[in-house]
Amino acid sequence: MQTRILVAATALILVAGPALAIEKITFPTRIGTVVFPHKKHQEALGQCRGCHEKGPGKIDGFNKVLAHGKGCKGCHEELKKGPTRCNGCHQGK
Template sequence: MTSQRDLKIAVWIMIVLLVTGIVCYASFCPPVPKNPVRLMFQNKAGKVLFTHLMHTDNYSLDCLDCHHNIEDDETYNCSECHGETGDESMPSRADAFHAQCKGCHEDYGAGPVECNACHAQ
């Protein structure tokens, strides 16, 4: 039969191993990616999930293919220029996204072009 002393030693070993595992896991977390991995756009038509890595890695797109406002390695929020409503000089944010995303998908024959393929309820 196992003695109380042996049980206490086993419990202490388990505690030490558990604490060691937690410390090691927290110390070696993966690095934060330079570019966002995924973005979720909230809008009236339903959420749109955009995956940066799929577009940059799978399709070899460059930042300037989509972001026309990069200056000194700084990207601005689209909403700073493209508001809820647009005019002749500046399209609305929705119109700009539709022209950019849907237009590229149509031009290259890759990616969804139907509303419910991008917009999830």
């Protein structure tokens, strides 16, 4: 019984993910606010695990180092898509 519930919940999250995704997430920084189009990324990537390794919710250890390293910037460089320069993400004050 518990296995069925777990499978059903997992299927619901996978199917409903993009429909229920947060539209945008805002990160205030000292050099300008970063507005992250979360729903757009989720729809383009088609899955959550690329960023959310432990499942839905905040990304463990997400900070400036991760964003500028293997996280945001690294992904943009690898996919050759999206901003990689400061002003591409940070909107001036």
